[in-house]
Amino acid sequence: MPDDFLQQVSERVLVSDGAMGTMLYARGVFINRSYDELNLSQPAVVKEIHLAYAHAGAEIIETNTFGASPIALEKYGLREKAAAINRAGVALARECAGDAWVAGAIGPLGVYLEPLGKLSFEEARAAFREQAAALAESGADLLMLETFGQVNELREAIFGARDACNLPIAAQITIDDEGRALDGTPAQEAARRMHDWGADIIGINCSGGPVGMLEALEAMARATTRPLIAQPNAGKPRNVEGRNLYMVSPEYLADYARQFITAGAKIVGGCCGTTPEHIKWIRNYVRSTTPGRRRVQVNTVAKPDAEERKVIPAAERSALGRRLAEGKFVTLVEILPPRGSDATKELESAAFFEQHGADAINIPDGPRANARMSNQALALMLRSRLQIEPVLHYCCRDRNVISMQSDLLGGYALGLRNLILITGDPPKLGNYPDATAVFDVDAIGLANLVSNLNRGLDLGGNAVGGQTSFLIGVGANPGALNYEEELRRYRFKVEAGADYIVTQPVFDLEVMERFLHDTESHRRPLLAGIWPLTSARQAEFMQNELHVQIPPAVLERMRAARTAEAAKAEGLAIAQEMVRALRGKIAGIQISVLGRNQAGAVLLATAQENTAAA
Known part of the structure; x- marks a missing residue:
């Protein structure tokens, strides 16, 4: 038959x-x-x-x-x-x-x-x-x-x-x-x-x-x-x-x-x-009708698959990549895109942090799934007006792989080089509880996609007419509730082409040391998230809803603060202690101060202590 x-x-x-x-x-x-x-x-x-x-x-x-x-x-x-x-x-x-x-x-x-x-x-x-x-x-x-x-x-x-x-x-x-x-x-x-x-x-x-x-x-x-x-x-x-x-x-x-x-x-x-x-x-x-034979000439000579290009070394992709490759301690500062179209305040903050020694500005993508200016727009504004490099968060939420590929190629053509690839928050966590999320791929798949672009290939393995030279960062949570799954995903991200890792906020040195030990076989430069707490309530929120591990001693210190100013000072002191404790163990830090520029300046100064010795 x-x-x-x-x-x-x-x-x-x-x-x-x-x-x-x-x-x-x-x-x-x-x-x-x-x-x-x-x-x-x-x-x-x-x-x-x-x-x-x-x-x-x-x-x-x-x-x-x-x-x-x-x-x-x-x-x-x-x-x-x-x-x-x-x-x-x-x-x-x-x-x-x-x-x-x-x-x-x-x-x-x-x-x-x-x-x-x-x-x-x-x-x-x-x-x-x-x-x-x-x-x-x-x-x-x-x-x-x-x-x-x-x-x-x-x-x-x-x-x-x-x-x-x-x-x-x-x-x-x-x-x-x-x-x-x-x-x-x-x-x-x-x-x-x-x-x-x-x-x-x-x-x-x-x-x-x-x-x-x-x-x-x-x-x-x-x-x-x-x-x-x-x-x-x-x-x-x-x-x-x-x-x-x-x-x-x-x-x-x-x-x-x-x-x-x-x-x-x-x-x-x-x-x-x-x-x-x-x-x-x-x-x-x-x-x-009786159809005739084909009018086209058949060519059955096998066409070779697209040839991969050699990936450009990390040190040649960006100033951030060069600093990481040289083993220098790196400092990123996070700045949220503005609500609305006026980014004056954000650009002024970026200039402030540049003057205080930050190596790059990290710009989240739709933080907590709220409506803000596109982080790509802010990154391009920053790049055109300042010397400090932007680091673009790029998440998988509400984009299919075709649009991701187009976004990334366009961003590269306009000069963006540093990425942090994340899966993204569900929109129900933001101001729009009825919004729905679309996730074509997760951060692992996205890292593979960008790695392909760095080799001159699209997601189908076809030549794209040139190659990108993105520095690929990914996220990690050393205190994840499902720790074994987090380690598995970490290894997959590294195998997919991650050049560096940025963690969730770290408050527990033992948690970070365990993570460093357990990821030794797939080590990449690791930047610890540093977040100066502002209140005991914020600490409890981060622990209970964001699943960030905060030691009881840190919670007690924050609860002991009697005024708002005292709580902010204590939170900053805790963050400084964490920077000093991690200084010789990791490749750098990412500072999240949410508009508190002076606190960011203090942490940058703390990171620069004993630079010569480091």
């Missing part, structure tokens, strides 16, 4: 079906549930859609299993039902297909793989293997891997599917308006890789619509001799009275199907927004 399918593809053009999700949504199924689980709970609805596509002339019916991998189902609490959902998906499609082929649909896992995410390649491959095995054992004729934006994830899907069975594999990426996969890989390069990984059919689905897909498909045709597949959306959705509607007509899509076939497509169909009517028009066109 598999050989017969590939023989048919080699001899003629086949028509695949269209959108499943669009049709389910039109029938009142909300998008906040698993569409794949409907194979078990509402099979009649799924069958109705399969039958509509079969009656429209589709020769390939895809199973309703796009999101039915065990990992993708986990967020719905359905991981244990993965095999049953996939088996039911094949059975429903087979019942409705008649003489049509049944393609087992497999989509992305919905999480980032290493190095951007926590899921290993081996775990991803195992998940794809498990789903492919269930589909193959249930009687699918081929496997349809589709809508992959990360080419490395598609590799694991192909290998996992091949481990599970010998069915034909159709592999498809989704592209942006520039004809690249969402990780930046050009369509032609993606086709070359899919060819090398053993996909039997190669192509594109979803994406913006047929126009951009055509050019990308033509590029793919120059990279592979394998049959091509094209399944576009019905254009880009438009928001009409609060609903996203796809406006491309069946006639228009059928006209582009003709052009896809001319470019070399042997399977044409539809994706989001397409309906049985779209497929009917495509089928009628295919029946009425």
Whole structure:
């Protein structure tokens, strides 16, 4: 049967079906549930859609299993039902297909793989293997891997599917308006890789619509001799009275199907927004014409992967990097971005700290998730008006990896060099309790992304036309409640490319000494957070809500202060003691004084004591 399918593809053009999700949504199924689980709970609805596509002339019916991998189902609490959902998906499609082929649909896992995410390649491959095995054992004729934006994830899907069975594999990426996969890989390069990984059919689905897909498909045709597949959306959705509607007509899509076939497509169909009517028009066109051979010349010479550039030494990336490389004690001072657009006070504070010997100004990103000026804007203002370098906090909250990459490249072009990469606070901690957070990756994944840029590569491993030379800092909490997890994440951050570490505020010397001992194997220059307490209430807040370890003796000293001024003086004295105790053990300090410039000056002077001896 598999050989017969590939023989048919080699001899003629086949028509695949269209959108499943669009049709389910039109029938009142909300998008906040698993569409794949409907194979078990509402099979009649799924069958109705399969039958509509079969009656429209589709020769390939895809199973309703796009999101039915065990990992993708986990967020719905359905991981244990993965095999049953996939088996039911094949059975429903087979019942409705008649003489049509049944393609087992497999989509992305919905999480980032290493190095951007926590899921290993081996775990991803195992998940794809498990789903492919269930589909193959249930009687699918081929496997349809589709809508992959990360080419490395598609590799694991192909290998996992091949481990599970010998069915034909159709592999498809989704592209942006520039004809690249969402990780930046050009369509032609993606086709070359899919060819090398053993996909039997190669192509594109979803994406913006047929126009951009055509050019990308033509590029793919120059990279592979394998049959091509094209399944576009019905254009880009438009928001009409609060609903996203796809406006491309069946006639228009059928006209582009003709052009896809001319470019070399042997399977044409539809994706989001397409309906049985779209497929009917495509089928009628295919029946009425005999497509010729490809008009493009195929070049199957393997293109080498992008060559990594040698990472620029830390001492050459910035003044801060040079000072750290030389082993000199480093002092950073934190300045919050202003509320509003006037940064006069913040720039004056930066100049004040520069005059008192600070090496750099650390600018947080959305501290505690409140609305303030962009820290990138303040960093650029500081860089243009003062000599002291800014250190830009960059967090993962509410940014996808594409926007992160763009932000960082833009910041680098404008002269920013020093970073501290953090995952970020949830917005509910700030002034907007109803706001939601988006976390595509965490600080480990972000460190991997920046390390790639420092080697001249984008997140897909493709050359970016130059390289960055960011000095990569990351955060750590020596007093974390889950200490073993903190150590594990610390090691991963170092392995991802961290050049230096900045800790949460430190009040307990024993806690810091333990952390230094336990991270010896992955040592990087470490800057301790120094925070002069202003009251016993602040100390209790930091301990109970921010999980900063504060020794009982420090709490007692703060409680013993009878006035506000006495408390501030005691907090400053405690901070000075910590600076002196740590002076020979670490690479530097980060001072957080929250507008108390004179306290910052005192701590800078304390850090500079006995400099010659140090």
